[in-house]
Amino acid sequence: MADIPLSPRSTSAARRRLPPPPALCGFLLLLALLFTVSYAVGSAAGPVAPGMHGTGRTGDSGGNGGGMDDMPGMSQGSGG
Template identity: 70%
Template sequence: MNQIPHPTLGAAVEALRKALPPPALWGFLLLLVLMFTASYAVGASVGPVAPGMHGTRTTPDGTGGHDDGDMDMGDMGGMHMNHGSGG
């Protein structure tokens, strides 16, 4: 009598093991997520790197809020930009 081999539970587990990524990859991904979470938490608790730095502002007319054409240099004191003054 010929017996047809039936797949056992061990064969199903082995097929599933081959389909999933290796455990080292799962460990790396977990480490990556933990590092990102920790760095985000530290960055959020410390605050901005340059507190005087502001984002760009655009007015409804599209000029950026500067009518005199000067660049906003933030907290750089008395520094002036003299481009093309021919000195």
């Protein structure tokens, strides 16, 4: 079969890009706003546990590594 050439009208319509629907833009804006507000509330609330430290602490050589020693009532032996 021979190739049928496309008319210029159909090729320019195929090259045109449609803008995203307004509902999608509104949803993405709302999502970004919710993440921003939740981050601000979490930063204001602080850590969720008394012994938690941020990742910015460096050079801490105090023996508290946060292992099984920090959990009262838990033994490291083979229960049995």
